[in-house]
Amino acid sequence: MASVRSDGGARPGGTAGLGVGLLVAVLSLQFVQGVLGAFHTPLLAPMARTVGMRDADWNLFDSGTAAVSALALPVLTWLGDRWGHRRLVVVTVVLVAAAAWLSVAATSVWTLFLAFAVLGVATVWVPFALAIARGRLSGDVGAGLARLSSAMVTVFMVGSVLATAAGGQLLTRSGAWSALQEGLAAGNPPSQIPVFREGLVLVLAIPAALTTLAIPCALLLPRPTPQPSRAPGALRPRSGQFLGTFTLGLIVLGIVGGFALLKLEGSAAAIGWILIVVGGCAAILHARWQTRTTSPAIDVAALRDLRCGPYVLALGLFAICHTAASVPLVTFVATDRERTGYGLSATPADVSLIMLTMILVIIGVAAILARVRTARTRLLLIRQAPVLIAAEYTWFLLHHDVLWHALVAAVLGGLGAGVLSVGLTAMIAAGAPPGRTAQQVGLAGVVSITGGTIGSAVFAIVLHDGAGGDATAAPYAGYVIVWILALVCALATAVVLWFARDPTRDPSLGHLTSTSSAPAPLTPEERPS
Template sequence: MHPSHDRDPARQDVLVSGVGGVGARGALGGVGARGALGVVGVLVVVEFASGVLQGYYVPQLTDIARALDIADADVNWLEGGQLALSVVALPILAKLGDLVGHRRMLLVALAVTAVASLGLAFATTFPVFLTLWAVQGVYGAWLPLEIALIAHRARTREDPQATTRAGAGVVVAALEAGAIAGALAGGSAQALLGSLRAALLVPGVLVVVALLAVLIGVRSTGERAPGRLDGRGAVLLGSALAVLTGALSLLRLQPGSGLGWGVLLLGLVLLAVFVLVERRVDDPLIDMRVLARPAVWPIQLAALLFGVSVLGAQGPLSTFVRTDPAAVGYGLGLSSGMLSVVIGAYVLALLVGALLLGPVSRLAGTLPTLIAGSTIVAVGYLALVPFHASLAEVLVAMVIAGLGSGTLVAALPAAAAAVAPAGRTAVATGLTNTGKSLGGAFASCGFAIALATGAPAGGTAGSYAGYLTVWAVCGGTALVGAVALLVVPAAAFPKRAAA
């Protein structure tokens, strides 16, 4: 990237809107009232919509399952399908963002998400709903493209890493605020609007508003990186993930099936072929050479493992707290409105964790902050294994996990941007979301199998052992992620960049 593309002082002063009061104002060098027109100010609208998408549906998952006539365990296939598609779509959109413009691809991703979100309100069968839900996962590309826009404008700043991190903190804070609003609104929307269909229209309308905000309020940087889209890599990655997801579906329907294990092996072979092909391509979809750098691969591995808990555990948490303990002996038996309170507390903790990123990283440094965040996530989920019999126990564990998750949501893409080579900012930040989505996709499918195994006969509830497995896996993978971050070279993040 070339800083000369964005040397206009007026544009430098409008990096962030007045919402920078959450902690970015000082780091960005002081922003006046005109900052409300800045790129981060517009991106706050987009990430607020993203947060609503991530929080709004969770209180309604049980109602959606009943409307589609599926069991609670099958809810995980919605998340798994969405994440699997986003794993393919995200690197493609991130790469195209570097090639043809981050603003242009952000608009494309917003438009696709809007169509899918509005379509959910009119889907009456599980296959159609699952397809639209999967396509909606394109919103996973929003944040990497946004951070790339911020990083480009920050390159002429005195400390671009700190500026990018501050901007990332602001938009992630908006994401978490949207998730809180979505969780609280999702629990009461059906009662207020009179039907599930009307309630499902709300997120789509909000995405359209975000689309218009970017269309009007964000100007193109005019920057283009050289290269081309790796179509062969995209086909191989998509095929591998489709086969792997199909294998997990077979194993869900027929545990121990020889066919299911055979298809799973085929998917792993295709994934290995994808890696080998990408290493030989001059301009790959996922640059394995960059990924293998000592400063890069631990961050990406931590993102993949983080996806297991932050994305894969949403469905199980929702269905567990709504499971009737009088019927099956476990669960909390909460209404959708009370579930909104649980989700709201969790996402509020996410917001606090994201806002603490700046001051904590200034005091402790980037790497210690990342390691601490992953460790805190592990503590929260592992606490759920013995402590889940009351609302208070679940709330405490989820708030702990939320604090660590909020730190990682903001820190991982900013850390990836900091070590990215010029012209690969969106790809590097996109890799963190790709890895996170990949971890979440496999976890969701695996959790669906765990919850279906040993489930009470004749009912819709997931199995008790399955829920314990979910929380243990989430905690264990977070611990492994913390260990992986220990090997990042300290020189990758100089002390000045942590300020």
């Protein structure tokens, strides 16, 4: 990673230019975010029993978290670019820690829903981290951000692996799960089974305590350097920008909500289609308004530039063909072949092996990408990565009968996903206009959330009908359609990235400034110390 020499020059390699405090804080938050994203997955059924909720109602929680993230990302990243990223990081870590403890004490559906929705605020940590790091890098900024992104993805995946393995095992070994099964068989509600309730509370307290420990880690982030030459009020938010940012959040919230309704109620849900159409029209009008205002909340000019826009669009397509399509892949391999005539009849251990294979490949690719020093090589790898994801679904369309077929698909998908997970975010951060790094990366996060929600809704509609002798299984034809759609999205991602350009070719990044007559002021963290 680019670091600063004593003579003022820059040299590639290492992380000395960022400082130990920043690295510890950023990587600690990524580990916590990985744990929060995976620890609760094996515990969903026990938590549902505690508050008297059906397993299927967890879709509402997914939709609620996505909706809060879609609304919070534009607003919080804009506030971070104006009022300081470090301050907003500390505030959001405290909020997420409080939500984690609320999930421990939750005794009703709505309390648990509120806790999981606020946990979605953690998505702002990535854009804030990259924004702070960019201001402290010199030399090849793109290489520095790529190395930091690689480390962040690796630590995030390590946290996910450990949390996935620990969550269910701890509850099972504590005796809480067996106590729940025995109590339910005897006709007792979960609230009257103290062994189960106490065991679940102790297990859920682990991620809550870990998030609480992340608060002092967040305080290790470097404080912004004083800027006496800055004009008074330069960092004061403009009402027009806040209105534009908040409006964008509401638009995305409406679109995400519309697709969530289609996912829950099916394609016949008229209100879902209305929200999508109205949100799409509002997004077009919002973009036209942003091009005409002198203080835009979203730099539309930057999104039109080939050094930024293709990466943002590719991130949304990647969320469809990888994130959203991974759930149907898991449900297919777990389908009972004897009852339906298709599937792999995989056990939970087999499914864990497949997912662990993909995660380990992603970690390995992220580590390798961190050692790539030239921007040309990074861009070449990013352009080729979607082809590997397309190869994953092509392979699975032709071979999906035994476990090793799924493992080969996991390796191919992990190779492509590892490059895109690291490379796209780093390119977007490197190409963001000065003073708007977090806002631009946050916008890319909104696009990713929206893309994942759209893909998830479309795939849920395709797989809606039951099949064969198992009423819970999705039809084989539906799975084939999902794989074809994912294949098409992967190829579309490759086409989009073919037009992408290196955002670091112009050191001044003047081509990415907004249409405003006055460029956005640098935040304190983005001003070199």
